[in-house]
Amino acid sequence: MSRSRAEMIEATRAKLLATARQAFQRAGYAATSMDDLTASAGLTRGALYHHFGDKKGLLAAVVEQIDDEVDQRLNAVSAQAAAPWDAFRGRCQAYLRMATEPEIRRIVLQDARAVLGPTSDAAQQQCVASLAGLLQDLMTARIVDNADPQALARLVNGSLTDSAFWIADAPDDAPRLEHALQALDLLLRGLLRR
Structure with a gap:
């Protein structure tokens, strides 16, 4: 056939x-x-x-494909967590750990940033919307203090994105990843309702 x-x-x-x-x-x-x-x-x-x-268009398509896979992996982390807070925290940690994966590190965090410039607005909006939804659920469940979920999502997303670039730019990622994960825990604990 x-x-x-x-x-x-x-x-x-x-x-x-x-x-x-x-x-x-x-x-x-x-x-x-x-x-x-x-x-x-x-x-x-x-x-x-x-x-x-052209070559740049091919790179953009590859980055889009990898971004979709990253999103699926992060959704799987959330789905497998025992509790909503664990889902949110695990998702943030997983994103930072992905910065050390050779394909993500080289293509998405190094080459795409240099060639394509900042992440597309559509991709950023998708990340922020996803985080805002998770944060809203955590606020509704009274796990996280109330704040504007969009503003908080932008702050968390910006922190994660910049940290991922920082990790990917290191010649030896292990120390930076560990430092970023420790700092992330400190940052996220500040969101918890007292």
Whole structure:
């Protein structure tokens, strides 16, 4: 049975994304040659330009794919927690730990930041909305002191994001990760209702 045109288009796009993820993680964005990348994928440069516009568009698509996976992983952390506070705290800790993973570190926290600039507004809004929802639930359950959930979510998100960049920029991430996790616990304890 032959594949439909839509299936072939999606297969080409998926192959380019998978090949780019490997190349960007291994060599970094700047050192990745589009000719080598498309040859590794068994495709033409025209296919890359058709699907992503250019190398920068390909990086943006890879980052979007990784961001979606990170979000799914964070949702799984929340879902597996025994209590709402554990879900929130565990999610924040997991995000910082992800900053040490080679793919996230190199592609999302280093190369994307340098090439694409600040995180897109849509991605930031999604993170803030998710945190605001969790914080609102914690306030409703009287676990966290009342505050504007959007403002609080922006403060927590900003702290986590900046800490993740700080961790990813270290040549040896272990000390920075441990310091950030300790500081995070101190910061989050300040949210708890007394």
